[in-house]
Amino acid sequence: MLPLIPLLASIAPVAATAAGPAACAKITTQLGSSKVVSSELSLSYIESIEYWSTLQDAYKPSCVVYPKSAQDVSIVLQAVRAADSRFAIKAGGHNPNTFYSSVDKGVLLDMSSMTEKSYDPDTTLATYGPGGVFGDIYEYFADYNRTVVGARLAGVGTGLALGGGMSYLSPQYGLACDSFRELEIVLPSGEIVIASNKSNPDLYFASRGGGGNAYGVVTKYTVQSRPSGEFWAGNLIYTFPQKDNVIEAIGNFIQYNTDPKAAIIGTYEKLGTPDLNLNLDEAIIMFLVYDGPDPGDAFSNFTSITPLLDTTGIKTYLEVVNMPIPMSTEISRGANIFRVGVHRPGDGSYENALDIWRDWAETNKGRYTLLSLDFQPVPKSLTDASNAQGGNAMQMPDGPWFWLNYLITTPPGMSEADFNxxxxxxxxxxxxSGNAEGLPLFINDANYDQNPLQTFSAFAKLQEIKKRYDPDNFFADKTGGWSFE
Structure with missing residues (x-):
């Protein structure tokens, strides 16, 4: 059995044993048995409790509910409240934090049935539901030669946008949440409201990167779509001899690139197997994406270094988000945990963080199967684009700066003591490794104990909004999520 996290698992009270089934019975009466599954032997139930971080697979909800409308979600929340049950909201299930999209002995709202999409050619606005994954959304809008700002991997769900959402298009258009124009939200009370610049503007502000479904359940997104044509993109894979040159090239790109059509992710991978002094346990995989068929010299610092493998060429956006191979999200399922750091280029923290990570990787061989350190630039063009659209809950300071995503995958069958x-x-x-002062941590990559909301300059404002829309702490007490304390 996969190890659990005792501190978080203890959140589920004994009373939930009765409260969960009571809520499920009420919901079944109101929505019908076709939308509620309680049997752990049901194929749909089994699929619903599969997560990208397999640590979450161990939790067993009293039932899984498959709402098809905002009205269904409202009924579920009211039944959960009446029964005093715990609950969780699952879109793609990519968040590895315990109880953020999983629940034990409570009600799981699986949003996978809410996948309606539309496009208005007159306004170029796009709508999509909270169910499904971004790959399906991109495929739909490709028929209109449009796309939306969303995940960089096709298999990631829509909840990513509520945490900010970094995209290959972000240097041009800001984060995914910056493209929001209107949100349909079911409040903790069960009331269905619209959040926009004109309607509930405080809720609209908070929902753009300020804590996910902390203020209510988003049941429909209306966003500004973007043109989608040909992309020059691909992966360059480098091994030991080139690694220091590549790391230097990443730093230079973060600090000096000014072309908003150019985007990268630099991923430094370490395997948990011994390197046998041959450095066969590590590689750097560069994801290079240019919005257009000719990147010019935007990536010359990388292409001038001879890689082991080069897959760059002309691609559609669907091909871009399936790099390095299709089904990357599904294949990488495992005992995955995220952490995040934030740094400014040129202040030495870049090199310091890398050295600390490398030392830890070498001295902890056998305690992990994979480590990944991902460099995610936040250029000034991105922060300018965010601010031009009203800014998000992070109130992002001017770039350039960058987020470091730390991924650790631990071996299956690890004892609870060793895992902890x-x-x-x-x-x-x-x-x-520390973090740069005055910069926000990235919710999409943060661990629960990093309390990312506290790094936002608008934190006090978010606390007030949370109290306004969840006055009796229903969501705060009955589902997982970021701390507002």
Whole structure:
């Protein structure tokens, strides 16, 4: 059995044993048995409790509900409240934090049936539901030669946008949440409202990167779509001899690139197997994406370094988000945990964080199967685009700066004591790298104990909005999510 996280698992009270089934019975009466599944042997139930981080697979809801409308969600929330049950909201299930999209002995709202999409050619606005994954959304809008700002991997769900959402298009258009124009939200009370610049503008502000479904359940997104044509894109894979040159090239790109059509992710991968002094346990995989058929010299710092493998060429956006191979999200399922750091280029923290991570990787062989350190630039063009659309809940300071995403995948069958020990050590390693003052941590990549909302300059405002829309702490007490304390 996969190890659990005792501190978080203890959140589920004994009373939930009765409260969950009571809520499920009420929901079944109101919505009908076709939308509610309680049997753990049901194929749909089994599929609903599969997560990208397999640590979450261990939790068993009293029932899974498949709402098809905002009205269905309203009925579910009111039944959950009446029964005093715990609950969770699952879109793609990519968040690895315990109880953020999983629940034990409570009600799981699986949004996978809410996948309606539309496009208005007169306004170029697009709508999509909270169900499904971004790959399906991109495929739909490709028929109109349009796309939306969303995940960089096709298999990631729509909840990513509520946490900010970094895209290959972000240097041009801001984060995914910056493209929001209107949100349909079911409040903790069950009331269905519209959040926009004109209607509930405080809720609209908070929902753009300020804590996900912390204020209500988003049941429909209306966003500004973007043109989608040919992309020059692909992966360059480098091994040991080139790694220091590639790391230097990443730093230079973060600090000096000014072309908003050029986007990268730099991923430094370490395997948990011994390197045998041959450095066969590590590689750097560059994701290079240019919005257009000719990147010019935007990526010359990378292309001038001879890679082991080069897959660059002309691609559609659907091909771009399936790099390096299709089904990347599904294939990478495992005992995955995220952490995040934030740094400014040129201040030495870049090199310091990398050295600390490398040292930890070498001294902890056998305690992980994979480590990944991902460099995610936040250029000034991105922060300018965000501010031009009203800004988001992060109130992003001017770029350039960058987020570091730390991924650790631990071996299956690890004892609870060993799992907790390696996670504590990894946490301390990330913390020792420090963070730049005045910059926000990225919710999409944060661990629950990093309290990312507290790094936002608008944190006090978000606390007030949370109290306004969840006055009796229903969501705060009955489902997982970021701390507003």
């Amino acid at each position: 020990a390696v996670q504590a050590s990894y946490r301390d390693m990330v913390k020792s």
